[in-house]
Amino acid sequence: MKKLIILTLLLFSIPVWAQEAITTLPFEIVNGHIYIKVVVDNGRPLNLAFDTGARANLLHEQVAEELGFNIDGVQQVNDASGIVKIKSSYNHSMKVGSLDFRGETFLLMNLDHLGDEDHPMDGVIGGSILDEFITEINFDDSEIRFYERSGFKAPEGFTEEKMTLEPFRVPIINCKLMLNNGTAKEGFYLVDTGAALAIRFNVPLVKKQKLTESLLPNYAYTSRALNSESTDYIGRLPAFEIMGHKFQSFQVRMATDAGGVSGRSSVDGIVGLEILKRFNLIFDYRQEIIYMQPNSLYNTFFLENFSGLKVKKQNGRLHVEAVADNSPALDQGMKTGDEILSVDGQKNLSRMAFLEYVQPMRKDVKLEVLREGKIIFVSLKPRKII
Template sequence: MVKANDPIVALPFEIHLGHVYIKGQVNDGRPINVVFDTGAAANLASEAVAEEIGLTVSGEQTVLGASGPVTIKRSTNNDLMLGDDLKLKNQTFLVMNLDHLGDEDYPLDAVIGANVLNRYTVEMDFEKGLINLFTRNNFPAPEGYEAHKISLVPFNVPKIDASLLLEDGEVITGPYLVDTGAALALRINSPTVREKELVDKVTPNYKYTSKALGNEATDYIGRLKTYEVLGQKFDAVPMRMATVRNGVSGRSDINGILGLEILKRFNTIYDYKKQVMYIKRNSLFDQPYRENKSGLKFKKEDGALTVVNVIATSSGEKAGIKLGDIIVSVDGQKGMTHDECVAYLSNAKGTVKLKIMRNGKAIDISLKPASLI
């Protein structure tokens, strides 16, 4: 906690599905789940919540997502309540389908970022699970933190320089967007991937398709030897290599995106007025990276974990798991959330016993999770 100033408001948060969840309220609606995302240049609201609380749509707006431009409905003149006391008035929300970012256990109702960061100095304390908002005027340099200059051009999203170190000794340096809304460690933009032939150099790797802001995107995922950023070195980092030609990840003036899997290892203060990012290593610094060792992607639907993707050559495919299979139990444990199941399979040291339902029939499957990279 920064002691030189008292925060205007302290917002408790939890990390689920690789995102930072806080509680909020739009207009006079019910409490909703809001993701705090430094990569969000605009507020977003899910179509379901917009319909439920009656947001008035007043036009459309085209925004640049990770994989290309997306035209989205717009709702203006809304109130956003954060915590018990802080009300932000005249807020604009872009209304779109956000179902792919959340699930039944952790529905994702809205996303905020730049509209808060432009008004306040923001501290993200990942050890205490708190986002503290401070007045921007005369905010003092905090003790015990390192200061790093950031640029907010061209997206009003923090940008810093970082370096990739490949196995052959090649070093690739360039700018990266600081994006707490990215549920990954590192994603390299497609022009850098093509120019530096990273798919051929960072091996083994595998192909993975996911949905970004309004579009599907295919990446190759491999393990980078070393990543240097914010004065720190990270070894054996899982790295996504983009293939899209459009959107943020298709731009040649940015090398990539730095995501939550690295950013959560620091307590961080964003001071947009001074264009400075203060960091301090925290107790999560040496935590293992989240890694999909089962090759399965789940989504909680109708109270059950349903398999929505099976990566080719993964342990999940080798075990015979198929799209649409419902996970009933994992080593006898029932009712797991998405996060609990992914963590259990990632940390498993041996064979895991799964009970699944397929076309109404119960099937026992033995799965031995193993890294694909």
């Protein structure tokens, strides 16, 4: 049986709270994921993504080998695109701030595709902690705070929203999508801080509402979840309402893979971090309540790809994994496999720094590119693709 030991209490005064946090963890957002430091089996601090969509603890198989994990079994996991079999290891310790967890099970897999060399993803946690504590994700302060359930009262400045945890034991809330033809459809959506996107619509909704035909133009985007690969279409949604707040004209993904969660009709899709980060959030799993408060990120621009390049950092270079149709990159003949050596003379840019730099306000971005052993120069003119 899993045992939880509270080692110490961090006492500090926050006037608006009915009680104080048991422990507080700083976090940073990198490549669309929330990262915290966690110690497993008394090893080094690991970079773990905090994911409300993760029921199980995940660990990179290379980190598991470093820590001397045994392989104790195989489990089936339902990811966004299908059921995958993953190796598992039992009876480990995990220290999260001042909280010690015992008897933890970890699923082991290669997570290279979810991180990059600038910020590797060592693992993922979520449900094992959210089940135990009331959990606040405060984006204003870049902190995650854990509270005891006993005596907890709604904080000032937050509004209360009902959620359900069934059938996935992941938060599900009611939202509304709005289309140009006047269609407004309410539906249930998973609240997934581990999804580096705004909205991803499930296949049944995409087909029923003919979204790939109505959200035009759009382009194909291939990505990986856990151990599976799928292709979505990216289009621009007129409006979406979540927890009483409406967001307009931003990019969304439309799933085509009917396997896994994306094939379920019981939920219409996933709300990811690109929307969720605009609210300070508090999760109470026992009462099935989310408390929310708009924060300083509320009116920030939605991240958007203005080059058409999908890149990944490897060996200090940005490797081109895909080139979108109808994009500046395709116009200039960029190809899959190209390696970007510099961007306007800047070397060693991270993937996110590249995405944020290549904006329409820059009329011309010069890329130094290595292709088949030869260096060429490409001039991109960033613009909206859709």
